[in-house]
Amino acid sequence: MAEITYREALNRALDEEMARDERVFLIGEEVGEYDGAYKVSRGLLAKYGPRRVKDTPISELGFTGLGVGAAIAGLRPVVEWMTHNFALLALDQVVNNAAKLRQMSGGQLSVPIVFRGPNGPAEFLAAQHSQALGGYWMHVPGLKVVAPATPADAYGLLKSAIRDDNPVVMLEAELMYAWKGEVSDQEYTVPIGKARVAREGEDVTLITYSKPIRVVEEAADRLAEKGVRADVIDLRSLRPLDEETVVSSVWKTSRCVVVDEAWPMASPGVTVANLVNSRCFDALDAPVELVSGEDVPMPYNHRLELAAQPSVEKVIAAVARVLYREDL
Amino acid sequence: MKTELAHYPKEELMRMLTTMQTIRAFEEKAGMMYGLRKIGGFCHLYTGQEAVAGGAISALDLSKDYVVTAYRDHGLAIACGMDPKKAMAELFGKVTGCSRGKGGSMHLFDVEHHFLGGNGIVGAQIPVAAGVAFSQQYRESGGVTLCFFGDGAFHQGAVHETFNLGKIWDLPVVFIVENNQWGMGTNWKKVSAVDDFSVTAGAYGMKGYSCDGLDVLDVRATIEQAVADARLGWPSLIEARTYRYKGHSMSDPQKYRTREEIDEYRKRDAIQSFKFRLSEAKMLTEKEWDDLTRRIDAQIEEAVAFAEESPEPSLEELYTDVYA
Structure with missing residues (x-):
């Protein structure tokens, strides 16, 4: 290793x-x-x-x-x-x-x-x-x-x-x-179509892929400090999508936030949110939240470009909404 | 250039004639079947252009060479050796078709005979053909890829990007523009900066050839030369000036051209002129011709019967062949 x-x-x-x-x-x-x-x-x-x-x-x-x-x-x-x-x-x-x-x-x-x-x-x-x-x-x-x-x-x-x-x-x-x-120093492969459970928790499911994983991990750390334990799913593959890992997590937590740096229209994030809505409807205690990139072409100015992307604060706010908590 | 009959053994000349007439008969029948609604969608007939397929493919060694073309693909598929039964069944959308009924007229493929389609996006097959040639070079197979496209495709960026790649990497590829003079309803002269496509070869450091696409031996000799060059790593561009008798596709009313123009080209019909030349040289009797056409007609009738009788794909086929 x-x-x-x-x-x-x-x-x-x-x-x-x-x-x-x-x-x-x-x-x-x-x-x-x-x-x-x-x-x-x-x-x-x-x-x-x-x-x-x-x-x-x-x-x-x-x-x-x-x-x-x-x-x-x-x-x-x-x-x-x-x-x-x-x-x-x-x-x-x-x-x-x-x-x-x-x-x-x-x-x-x-x-x-x-x-x-x-x-x-x-x-x-x-x-x-x-x-x-x-x-x-x-x-x-x-x-x-x-x-x-x-x-x-x-x-x-x-x-x-x-x-x-x-x-x-x-x-x-x-x-x-x-x-x-x-x-690992040993040779191995990772199968296409299998998500990774980055951490386990019972209170809310956070789903993402690619670079926003760090935003999500940091949000999960901060939530843990407040006693909220998140299941974090890193999809790893978008097609085929590991539906079972997503669905079984949401059946466990009953709450779901999808984090995707793409624009919100016709995006990977909405596809995952739709999957959760259709296969976990009876388990959900709140509507699925999507934290996406803002629906604008990316500006050059750094303050603006950061505002256009998912952030730790945006993820925590979405978690607060699905948990109906104002103290996060 | 070997454009005289005397350059070829009789069997070879008869093979070219047979290929051309088989394509003609197949397309005539396909047009009829389209009229009877046995065939749907876009159906682009090759009628009039037979000398290009007949001449070009005869110059290949299909044990190692490959052919790639666009959607007007029936003629080249048959010239490469695709069984007309499989081609007709594909047009009918039957599971016995070459592409199991999933490709249709525009997407004929026959891997066994090294015919790699059958591409419906104008110009999109050209980089793909260069990739096939790249693989031949990489594997040192000694093979060459013939890349066919129409005058309409010539102005796509993909063409010019690929000319450049072909030349910088010395790919064993021959680019052949079948200039049938009408890109759908647009005359080629209206949209081309040059009045001979082959001259653009020079801009990419390639040799350019033009040939009479209505003269099967001119096509054959030109392609033979280009293929020999390509085997040495010199790609080239050939314009074969030809003409299509039918509309762009079966749904084309052809208001953009006159009946007289079509008739002028029919007078120079590639098959009839070749037949005449062979007869004049005492290499083909009327009886031999009659026997040949009768045999071909029977073969095409058999293809139609096969297509008619073949089953449709089952609904389970919807999700097969999508992933390997």
Whole structure:
């Protein structure tokens, strides 16, 4: 067991999978000579050479589609998007090709490909570089979507994603790359579609994924000081969604707050809230609360951008509402 | 360029003729079946363009080469060797279709014959084709990918991004624009900055070729050259100037062009001119032609009967084939 960063965990997973399987290659902007825009691919060009670590021109549509073609023809590409914001240029290839080629071919083709990169707001990056777009991918049947929130899960889920015979989109985050956590020295994978119970409690269920886990954990700490014990669920996968872990938690606590940095309309958060409403209606003692990103393009000003995101205070206020308590 | 009959053994010439006539007969029948509502949705017929598929695919070694195209895909699928029964059953939406009734006319796939679709988004198959070529290069398979698209697709960004990727990575790919001159109802000259697509190859450091898409041997010879280049890691762009006799899809009333224009092209019909050339060279008798067309007609009738008699997919099929 060693404490490593989220970035190092991803790097280790890539390195091990490239060593294990000759068909795995990495493709994207700045993944080679530059060692990755966020240094996730550090050292891989030196180790595996330019055949397997492909620096691309700035052509998201082109190289994403090229990855899809390589996947249906026997390879296992890992496509790095510098950020999910830029992946919008490649939306067609993911939605219309990667997600559909298997079904449209009546099962003749499979598309074993990973699309990964940072998603969601960092700091001071303004509207075009600060968007949580997981819902775009989560919406689409034929895709899988994972969003690890710890180095241990980043390692285990990336390995699972690379080994999966389906297209998997992975949500990372600029601010998470430096996060540290314990990762086993032994090789392991984390199954896609299984949530993690980050802590157990009986009074309220807090559900989140990706970067807001730290906001939620801090809120849970502060609530614990006031005697409120939260069950904290880190979804880890958005598609498939681990419905059973969510549902059994809410049946235990009867109260639920969903925390999602995406915008509130047609979002992962509302999908989870709807799941809880429909499958836990008889258990609920209060309406499900959603703490989402504010429904605005992200402003540059730091005070404003923080106000646009879920915060510890917002989570505690939502918990106070579902518990009908004014003293939190 | 090997554009003379004498360059080819008779069996090979007859194979090209057979492919072209099989496509013609299949499409004529598909049009009729569409009229009878046996086929629904968008159905884009290849009629008029047969020389492109017939010539191009004959230049390949499909044990290692691959073909990718757009939604006007029946002709190329058949040229690659897809059984017309499976193609017709797919058009009928039957479970015995190549894509188990889930793809329809626009999404024919035949992995066994290295035909990888069948793509319904204009231009979206082009990066995918480059990826197939990337895999061939990566695996050192020695194969080449033919990437077909129409004059309408030429102006998509995906095309130009892929030309660049193909060239910088020396991919074994041949880009073929089948210029049938009408992108749906828009004449290609109205929306193109150049009057010969092949000249744009130079902007990407590739060789550009143009060929007469109504002359099967011109297509064959041009593709053969381009494929030989591609095997050495030199991608190229070919414009095959052709013409479609039918509407963009079956629902197109074709008000944008005249009957006379279509008739002018019918006078230069690719199959009839090739047949005439073979007859003049005493390589094809009327009897041989009659036998050939009769055999093909019977094959297509059999395909229709197979499609008619085949079952629909069961409702359980709704959730199959979505994930591996």
